Amino acid sequence: xxxxxxxxxxxxxxxxxxxxxxxxxxxxxxxxxxxxxxxxxxxxxxxxxxxxxxxxxxxxxxxxxxxxxxxxxxxxxxxxxxxxxxxxxxxxxxxxxxxxxxxxxxxxxxxxxxxxxxxxxxxxxxxxxxxxxxxxxxxxxxxxxxxxxxxxxxxxxxxxxxxxxxxxxxxxxxxxxxxxxxxxxxxxxxxxxxxxxxxxxxxxxxxxxxxxxxxxxxxxxxxxxxxxxxxxxxxxxxxxxxxxxxxxxxxxxxxxxxxxxxxxxxxxxxxxxxxxxxxxxxxxxxxxxxxxxxxxxxxxxxxxxxxxxxxxxxxxxxxxxxxxxxxxxxxxxxxxxxxx
Amino acid sequence: xxxxxxxxxxxxxxxxxxxxxxxxxxxxxxxxxxxxxxxxxxxxxxxxxxxxxxxxxxxxxxxxxxxxxxxxxxxxxxxxxxxxxxxxxxxxxxxxxxxxxxxxxxxxxxxxxxxxxxxxxxxxxxxxxxxxxxxxxxxxxxxxxxxxxxxxxxxxxxxxxxxxxxxxxxxxxxxxxxxxxxxxxxxxxxxxxxxxxxxxxxxxxxxxxxxxxxxxxxxxxxxxxxxxxxxxxxxxxxxxxxxxxxxxxxxxxxxxxxxxxxxxxxxxxxxxxxxxxxxxxxxxxxxxxxxxxxxxxxxxxxxxxxxxxxxxxxxxxxxxxxxxxxxxxxxxxxxxxxxx
DNA sequence: TTGTACGCGTTATCAC
DNA sequence: GTGATAACGCGTACAA
Numbered sequence: 001x002x003x004x005x006x007x008x009x010x011x012x013x014x015x016x017x018x019x020x021x022x023x024x025x026x027x028x029x030x031x032x033x034x035x036x037x038x039x040x041x042x043x044x045x046x047x048x049x050x051x052x053x054x055x056x057x058x059x060x061x062x063x064x065x066x067x068x069x070x071x072x073x074x075x076x077x078x079x080x081x082x083x084x085x086x087x088x089x090x091x092x093x094x095x096x097x098x099x100x101x102x103x104x105x106x107x108x109x110x111x112x113x114x115x116x117x118x119x120x121x122x123x124x125x126x127x128x129x130x131x132x133x134x135x136x137x138x139x140x141x142x143x144x145x146x147x148x149x150x151x152x153x154x155x156x157x158x159x160x161x162x163x164x165x166x167x168x169x170x171x172x173x174x175x176x177x178x179x180x181x182x183x184x185x186x187x188x189x190x191x192x193x194x195x196x197x198x199x200x201x202x203x204x205x206x207x208x209x210x211x212x213x214x215x216x217x218x219x220x221x222x223x224x225x226x227x228x229x230x231x232x233x234x235x236x237x238x239x240x241x242x243x244x245x246x247x248x249x250x251x252x253x254x255x256x257x258x259x260x261x262x263x264x265x266x267x268x269x270x271x272x273x274x275x276x277x278x279x280x281x282x283x284x285x286x287x288x289x290x291x292x293x294x295x296x297x298x299x300x301x302x303x304x305x306x307x308x309x310x311x312x313x314x315x316x317x318x319x320x321x322x323x324x325x326x327x328x329x330x331x332x333x334x335x336x337x338x339x340x
Numbered sequence: 341x342x343x344x345x346x347x348x349x350x351x352x353x354x355x356x357x358x359x360x361x362x363x364x365x366x367x368x369x370x371x372x373x374x375x376x377x378x379x380x381x382x383x384x385x386x387x388x389x390x391x392x393x394x395x396x397x398x399x400x401x402x403x404x405x406x407x408x409x410x411x412x413x414x415x416x417x418x419x420x421x422x423x424x425x426x427x428x429x430x431x432x433x434x435x436x437x438x439x440x441x442x443x444x445x446x447x448x449x450x451x452x453x454x455x456x457x458x459x460x461x462x463x464x465x466x467x468x469x470x471x472x473x474x475x476x477x478x479x480x481x482x483x484x485x486x487x488x489x490x491x492x493x494x495x496x497x498x499x500x501x502x503x504x505x506x507x508x509x510x511x512x513x514x515x516x517x518x519x520x521x522x523x524x525x526x527x528x529x530x531x532x533x534x535x536x537x538x539x540x541x542x543x544x545x546x547x548x549x550x551x552x553x554x555x556x557x558x559x560x561x562x563x564x565x566x567x568x569x570x571x572x573x574x575x576x577x578x579x580x581x582x583x584x585x586x587x588x589x590x591x592x593x594x595x596x597x598x599x600x601x602x603x604x605x606x607x608x609x610x611x612x613x614x615x616x617x618x619x620x621x622x623x624x625x626x627x628x629x630x631x632x633x634x635x636x637x638x639x640x641x642x643x644x645x646x647x648x649x650x651x652x653x654x655x656x657x658x659x660x661x662x663x664x665x666x667x668x669x670x671x672x673x674x675x676x677x678x679x680x
Numbered sequence: 681t682t683g684t685a686c687g688c689g690t691t692a693t694c695a696c
Numbered sequence: 697g698t699g700a701t702a703a704c705g706c707g708t709a710c711a712a
Contacts, residue, residue, distance in 0.1 A: 001477065003689055014699045019691060027697050046477060049453045050394045051689035054704045059390070061433075061454075069422070072618065075415045082409070082436055091433050091450065093401075096422055110431060113389045114401075137341065137386060220617045246617055253622075274618065277560045277586055278412065281621035282593075343705055354683050359707060367681050391705035394688045 002043040010039040022047065053115065062302065063093045063111040065104060065130070066122040066144075070096075071218075073245060073272045073291050074122065077144060080295025081120055088303045090117070099124045099185075099217075105133070112137050118302040120144055120295075125187045142302045144294060147189035154305070156298040156317045160190045160271070163287035163321030164197030164241070167269055170323065171239050172205045174330060176267060180212040180237035182226040182247050191215070194243045194271060212237060216247070223250025231258070231266075239267035239329070245274055248284060263330035273324060285329035287321045294319060342383040350379040362387065393455070402642065403433045403451045405444060405470070406462040406484075410436075411558075413585060413612045413631050414462065417484060420635025421460055428643045430457070439464045439525075439557075445473070452477050458642045460484055460635075465527045482642045484634060487529035494645070496638040496657045500530050500611070503627035503661030504537030504581070507609055510663065511579050512545045514670060516607060520552040520577035522566040522587050531555070534583045534611060552577060556587070563590025571598070571606075579607035579669070585614060588624060603670035613664060625669035627661045634659060 008018040013032055020026040021036040028036075039045070053059045064081050066074045078094060085092050093116065095107040101124045108130045111119060118140040121130060131151050134141040142154045171179055181198045184191035195213055202211050214229060216222035223242060227250065230237055240255075242248035248270030252262075260266050262283075273288035297317055304310035348358040353372055360366040361376040368376070379385070393399045404421050406414045418434060425432045433456065435447040441464045448470045451459060458480040461470060471491050474481040482494045511519055521538045524531035535553055542551050554569060556562035563582060567590065570577055580595075582588035588610030595602060602608050602623075613628035637657055644650035 004691095005689075015689090016691070016700085017698060020698090023691090029697065032697080044476065046449075046452050048394075048455060048689050050390050050399070050455055051704085052691075054388075054390050054394060054689080054706095055691050057704080068419075069409070070415055070419050070615065070617070072412070072415075075410055075412075078434075079408075079410050079436065082434065086435070091435075091454065093431050093433050094418075094422065095426070095431075096419065109386075112386050114431065115388060115390055136384060249617060249620055252620055274620075275410065277410070277589060278614065278618060280589055280592055280614070280619070280623065283620065344707095345705075355705090356684085356707070357682060360682090363707085365707095369681065372682080388705050391688085392707075394690095394705080395707050397688080 001048075002045045003048070004045070006043055007036060007039045007045050010043060011035040057115075059115050059117055060089055061091050061093060061114070061116045062118050062120060062299065063095065063107075063114075063116045064120045065095045065097060065107055065111075067097050067099045067124060067218075069094060071246065072274055072278060073289065076275055076291035077122075077295035077298075080292040080297075081299040082295075084296045084299035085303070088300075090299075090303065097124045099188075101125055101129060104130045108133050112139060117306050118142070120298055120302060122146060123148055125185075140302060140305045142298045142305075144298045145190060147193070152314050154301055154314050154316070156294050156301060156319070157190075158289040158294065158319050158321050160193035160321070161197040161200070163271065163289075163323070164194040164243075165201045166197075166321075167271075167285075167287045167323055168198045168201035168241065169204070170325075171241070171267065171269065171329060172201060172207065174267075176239040176330075177207055178210045178212070178235060178237045179239045179241055180214065180230040180233070181241045181243065182223055182230065182251060183213055183215050183243040184218040184247070186215050188218075191218075191243055198241060218244045218246055220246045220250035220253070223247035224254040225250075227251040227254040231260075237266070239269065242268065242270040245270060245272035248272075248286075252284070262328050267330050268328045271321075283327050285326045286324050288324050289321055290319050341388075342385045343388070344385070346383055347376060347379045347385050350383060351375040397455075399455050399457055400429055401431050401433060401454070401456045402458050402460060402639065403435065403447075403454075403456045404460045405435045405437060405447055405451075407439045407464060407558075408436050409434060411584075411586065412614055412618060413629065416615060416631035417462075417635035417638075420632040420637075421639045422635075424636045424639035425643070428640075430639075430643065437464045439528075441465055441469060444470045448473050452479060457646050458482070460638050460642060462486060463488060465525075480642060480645045482638045482645075484638045485530060487533070492654050494641055494654050494656070496634050496641060496659070497530075498629040498634065498659050498661050500533035500661070501537040501540070503611065503629070503663070504534040504583075505541045506537075506661075507611075507625075507627045507663055508538045508541035508581065509544070510665075511581070511607065511609065511669060512541060512547065514607075516579040516670075517547055518550045518552070518575060518577045519579045519581055520554065520570040520573070521581045521583065522563055522570065522591060523553055523555050523583040524558040524587070526555050528558075531558075531583055538581060558584045558586055560586045560590035560593070563587035564594040565590075567591040567594040571600075577606070579609065582608065582610040585610060585612035588612075588626075592624075602668050607670050608668045611661075623667050625666045626664050628664050629661055630659050 008015040097103040104124045214226040216226045269285045273286045348355040437443040444464045554566040609625040613626045
């Protein structure tokens with residue numbers, strides 16, 4: 001593979017001159033410019049970014065560490081990240097942790113060695129280890145989707161508490177009183193926030209004693225399993241609130257298996273919408289998160305930091321969730337919003 | 341950020357000695373080893389892979405260029421790639437081309453500059469440009485999902501022709517005669533192979549004159565649009581065969597919109613299954629591709645080439661598709677396989 | 681067992 | 697306008 005030296009030699013100039021021409025920076029006579037460009041062409045010269053990065057200390061590479069790119073929510077986030085990064089001339093490395101903190105730390109070390117310019121992280125659990133490692137090395141980092149306590153980092157996330165509150169409230173106002181929450185694991189902020197919103201809505205309606213929260217995992221299997229447990233509870237819930245898309249799908253499958261009708265016998269709502277292109281059955285009432293926008297905003301924020309357009313205090317961008325009413329929450333019979 | 345020089349200085353040894361300890365490579369006395377490791381610890385030394393790569397000419401990085409990671413088929417492929425790569429100590433950069441050849445070429449140039457060790461490519465259209473650039477630079481490349489004509493490259497793909505043939509045949513034996521194919525664009529091998537398989541099955545059954553193929557894009561919108569056109573055809577088809585998951589979903593939505601019943605009024609089958617975790621309505625009869633395995637096999641094959649475990653002739657791995665019968669293809673009333 | 685010299689490919693600095 | 701020199705951080709080849 002030819003180097004800039006080869007190009008220079010062929011053009012009869014010094015390497016630095018070739019560099020100037022190639023990078024369009026500094027002066028160069030027409031004659032020299034042409035000779036260099038021709039040499040580049042003839043040799044099929046491809047600049048070596050490694051060497052450039054070694055000097056410049058910039059790799060134009062970001063890392064995206066998430067739990068599982070197979071989850072359509074994160075897939076969409078990833079697409080947003082890549083689009084924004086690509087627009088700005090950055091490349092994205094992606095890593096799946098499966099919620100495992102060891103994996104997360106392993107990847108992080110690897111990425112620090114690779115000298116990525118910045119990191120986008122969906123922390124497994126509270127994931128402080130990874131955050132601290134990155135901050136210690138002075139590598140800018142933006143957390144996506146989840147809160148982290150007591151760490152000075154930028155965050156882009158969705159209003160899980162507010163979304164869960166609004167949807168739960170909506171259910172209550174539709175007449176449901178016994179609503180079970182099929183949640184993710186404790187220790188993950190989104191799970192905790194969704195529980196908090198759910199509980200706030202119940203409390204506000206004086207339904208605290210009907211609170212019923214199951215903690216599991218953000219997976220289909222766990223959703224099915226929690227559904228079984230929920231339906232065994234006495235008295236059984238009238239509605240299930242699944243804390244993410246996989247849990248909702250697991251619940252849906254279990255409910256069908258049991259020949260329980262939605263929404264006649266049981267209402268089912270969820271957090272995370274599936275992208276329109278994936279919805280084979282537009283049926284579930286959900287709280288939808290702006291996944292693409294989250295990825296895009298996070299990447300832009302990170303790049304703004306890298307390029308000095310943003311500095312100082314950490315920011316927290318909290319995007320609103322949107323409630324999409326479909327059939328699974330039953331007919332709408334709201335009480336009047338304004339009471340006499 | 342401390343360098344190996346700093347570590348060496350602090351440990352009172354030469355840089356190369358520190359290098360040997362850190363990489364567990366060559367001899368080092370207990371004493372020296374401990375001093376070096378302590379220095380590493382104290383300084384928070386993180387090796388610089390860039391410098392290492394500059395010397396070793398290996399970046400331990402692969403690139404995955406695909407059309408759209410948002411398509412669950414490719415999402416799953418990507419996950420397979422990342423898992424296999426990570427196991428072998430490689431990191432993966434991902435890029436979305438949206439079937440655009442210019443984007444593809446742009447990414448490719450970028451990746452060559454970054455000196456990725458190898459490339460996994462789902463070519464946009466026939467995508468020869470990218471393949472030739474990579475081969476010209478001597479960068480190993482494995483094509484995923486699609487055939488490419490006249491290029492000496494490794495390929496991992498699924499048997500689209502065979503899958504489409506088998507499913508079409510199944511429909512015919514269930515009694516359907518007028519089957520329309522809602523296809524992707526001409527010039528993409530998967531679309532062409534699926535058409536070929538479909539046509540072969542029709543021909544075999546003497547139904548050539550009923551062949552009805554629409555060419556569009558592998559998108560939901562295109563699926564809806566082709567459905568409209570198909571249903572206007574006289575006489576109208578009895579079954580629709582969608583050439584990928586997005587087309588199937590678009591068709592499904594359009595069909596529901598028109599209040600046409602599946603399968604009573606119209607059967608609908610597709611290529612690509614959705615991952616089980618995404619299926620809210622297990623309904624579509626499909627030809628399922630082993631997406632995860634495709635990604636994994638492709639990455640392994642690429643890494644085997646990189647590490648010299650595989651050499652010589654290009655390989656083509658063609659994985660079988662699996663037919664999954666659900667409800668959308670109507671009741672099963674096969675004729676006897678063996679005729680008297 | 682440890683160290684010296686050098687090169688990987690590029691660019692910043694300073695000089696002509 | 698152009699070039700010489702050095703440095704980015706690391707590891708190979710060879711020497712001690």
